[in-house]
Amino acid sequence: MAVLARTAEEWDGAAVRRFTRRATAARADTRWWTRLGDLTSGLTSAAIAVAVGGGLVSGLQEQIAARPPVPAAVLPGGLTATAVAVAVAAGLVALFARLGPVSATPGVAAWWLPLPAGRRALLRGELRRGLGLAAAVAVGVALPVALTATRTLGGVLTGLVAGGLLAVVAVGALVVRQAGSGTRWVPAAAGGVVAATLVLPPVVGCLAAAAGARVAWPAGPALPWGAAAALLLVLGAGAVLAVVRADRRLEQLSAAALRASGETVQYATASVFSLDTREIGRALRSPVRRPRRALHGRWVRRAEHAVVAGDLAVLARSPWRWGQLAVGAALPVLAARTQGLGELPALVAVAVVLGWWTAATAVGEPSRRASSAPGADRSLPLAAEVVVRCRAVVPVAVLAVVLGVSALLVGQGAGSPVAWLALGVAAAPAWAGAAVRAGYRPDLDWSGPVVSSPMGALPTGVGATLVRGPDVGVLGTVPVGLALLLGAVPWWLVAVQLGWSAALAAFAVLTSGQPD
């Protein structure tokens, strides 16, 4: 150490990377035919995914074209596809910001970052990986949009390349921010974009439908060859600029930021491999900030009230969840108002399930927290099953409003608005039960026997555990699906929905926290 001599030559980042790579390769199977096999397998999987995705979109387009138009479906398909693509892209930006985009594994943080070697050379591989991943994901997201907008091969390819280049620009810009003032604000801003792009179009659609008008959207004529080339040229130049700037800023990345991102990546990766969706949420959650106002809870008189007050505080202090509730209410409306989608009750029903599950996930936050850290609940003078029952109160109340409004707007122009509102409110107990059931879902048991799968060994009963929660919600939405098929809501159906929903909620709450 202090008394050790130095030579004139320290290793630079490239030499450090080379040494680590060679030492790792000495213990890994890096024969060329193994790599070729991996590459072939990856390319085949991607090609199958593209073919299946393209076939599905194409088939749907044909089905939609064969259906008679619905007057309330006033949003052009291109607008909805663009809105969804923008929302997905914003979600991915938020995800990349939470994960770095450049991060350091614990080994890198402990053994590379303290070295005098320049970080630019050390972290260049990480940057390449991030850019490549972003570009690949963007191509996947751009595919359905490109297929919706154009049927020509040139048009589709232009859309895919443009999507990939945009992703490179976005990740490059994120790295520049990461090395500067940080990306802490990015997930919140991107979340705002997601909410806005998914909530505004249905609002506009409902207003237009009420006025008996249709929303205009450019029909998307084929882009002339020259214009497409110019667009790609501009995006390519932007991507090159972003990569160069990001590469230069790698030197400025702090060990603290790299370690924090690395811990998030490690946590999220472990959650993915253990198939625990709740843990993924925890891993990617933004750090909790100190609340501006303390919880007074003057109305709290009994232990049951304390549970409800705590749950309200958790939701009130999670702006991210409010956005999630808005998106959850808007998704089914977006499908119902969109030309093409609105004509297919099955597709609207799928959107209803997706949207309402999104909303239920938001109000399930207190249950998930209580399940992972049960200490506070155990300190209450209440039996565990009573605590679980109390934990359903806030979800029922919040979802009654969210689902009621959502159903009211979905049913616009299809019979009695009051009946649609009542139908949504009546579905709330089932989805509240789903939220609680999913929150208190037992962890996967990896200690028992495993079954072989294309994804590797999985514990037996993995499917039953993962659908615990959404299962109740989907069953509880069956009457809503029937109403969508009928195109109206008879009052007897509201009564059936209420009874069915209450029964499912009771089942979900009574069995939460217990093994199957």
Add this chain to the structure above:
Amino acid sequence: MTDEPLVATDGLSVGYGGEPVCAPVSLAMLPGTAVGLVGPNGAGKSTVLQTMVGLLPALAGTVTFAGQPVDERSADFRRAVAGVLDDDAFFPSLTGAEHLLLTARAHGVVDAEQVVADELAAFGLTERAGALPSALSSGQRRRLALAGALVRPARLLVLDEPERRLDTVMRRALADRLAALVAAGATVLFASHDPAFLDTLADAVLVVGDDECRLVEPADAVAELRED
């Protein structure tokens, strides 16, 4: 020895999410001295150490190294400062010897292979030199991490509870070795719960607390620790 402090803090407030974990720290360490940090678990010793080497941002106050604000993004700073703060992270596919060789070569150590071999011997790891971290015991991994800090040149050594997971003989050997390095001009900043370690190594002890962080004589700190 110079009168210019190598490391100095002035009203340094440390913590997380804007919340300080202990009272502000004001400290000046001359080259060739050793300062021990003591305090109960959770007092903020590790947070102070991490902030002083730039791994955590300071909430308030300043921390300087060789007269310059601490910036771990500077290669010169990393060249001069070695630390063992997060000791259980390794490359899963590099052996213990390769971890040390990587560190020594990246720091331009002369005759790196021999230095690594000596360091492995000093920490009783010669027999396990070719083992991957996953095949090492918790104590062996700890010794490997400490060897990583000593296999390279440094003006300042920052160690968080270096005695942790070491047996009595190894603790004494490490304390003696660090004391010899301090005598040769190195500066050591460390947190410890071990009275014998403090007694052997520390020139001064910083008691970290909620209300006040104060410097005391090592003998007083050692006596207090032995009473506890």
